[in-house]
Amino acid sequence: MPLPTADESLHFPGLARVAALLADPGRAAMLWALMDGSARPAGELTLIAGLSPSAASAHLARLTEGGMLAAEVRGRHRYFRIATPEIAQTIEALMNVAHATAPVRPTTRPARTVPVEMRHARTCYDHMAGEVAVRVFDRLVEGGLLTLKGSDPGNDLEPTEAGAARLKAWGIDVGALRARRRRFACTCLDWSERRAHLGGALGAALLERFTSNGWVERTSRPRVLRITPLGQREFDAFVRA
Structure with missing residues (x-):
């Protein structure tokens, strides 16, 4: 018997949508690169995420439409930044x-990997x-x-x-x-x-x-x-x- 489809109205609205936006490694890389408060052009974010231009464009559009990023036009280029401090x-x-x-691998010692x-x-x-x-x-x-x-x-x-x-x-x-x-x-x-x-x-x-x-x-x-x-x-x- 198939499980019933989850009804978002019964729990915190939009939580699954936000989680889906953050779940892709390419999108996560772009967001993390913008965590210094900067605005970066699409081309730079494409290189950071290691994506093709078309794939990066689709991801940036999705993040912008989802309210995670804000876009601004500077000349011929579009720059993206984190939409809000929150x-x-x-x-x-x-x-x-x-x-x-x-996860901690049993064969290795836990180590602080932060530079x-x-x-x-x-x-x-x-x-x-x-x-x-x-x-x-x-x-x-x-x-x-x-x-x-x-x-x-x-x-x-x-x-x-x-x-x-x-x-x-x-x-x-x-x-x-x-x-x-x-x-x-x-x-x-x-x-x-x-x-x-x-x-x-x-x-x-x-x-x-x-x-x-x-x-x-x-x-x-x-x-x-x-x-x-x-x-x-x-x-x-x-x-x-």
Whole structure:
């Protein structure tokens, strides 16, 4: 007797559709390449995914129609980027699931396969991730500068009075961030550290400020960030404070 067809109206709508969009290795490669917040032309994404131009075009169309990617025309070329920060955060969260559920071969020792540079400091879409970001977030929370509004992972965060003063000293306009049509601040589970770093509009603003202050530099390697000597001193002083 054949099993009844699943009715999407009886469970979370669209979950199977989103999962299907992420299930193809070529599409997953394209999405992962855009997780540094960049917009890339179709030709570059085609090479990254190792696909033929026609196949890549079909995959990009499907991701765009599915709301995962946004496309923009620049001259004769079409550029693609992750459609929203929330989608990027979801992809990052799925990376945690992928690491947690990866099979371990009994003949080999478990090893951390994340490159050292990426594990130390990298972008997570438009905010900072990795060891340094986790240390900074821990200090923000443990030092009473940010407070969690709930106990569940991914919950919103709010700056305390001391936190607002620290953010102002860093040149962060909290009022302007709140006015944006985006989640103000939230935890984001770091897939290499297995602990939280800071996401949301506040996380993006901090990375922008750290970069403009000369504490952090972008590198030629996708997503990899370099902590400058000045930044290392500033981060170390903040964590020890």
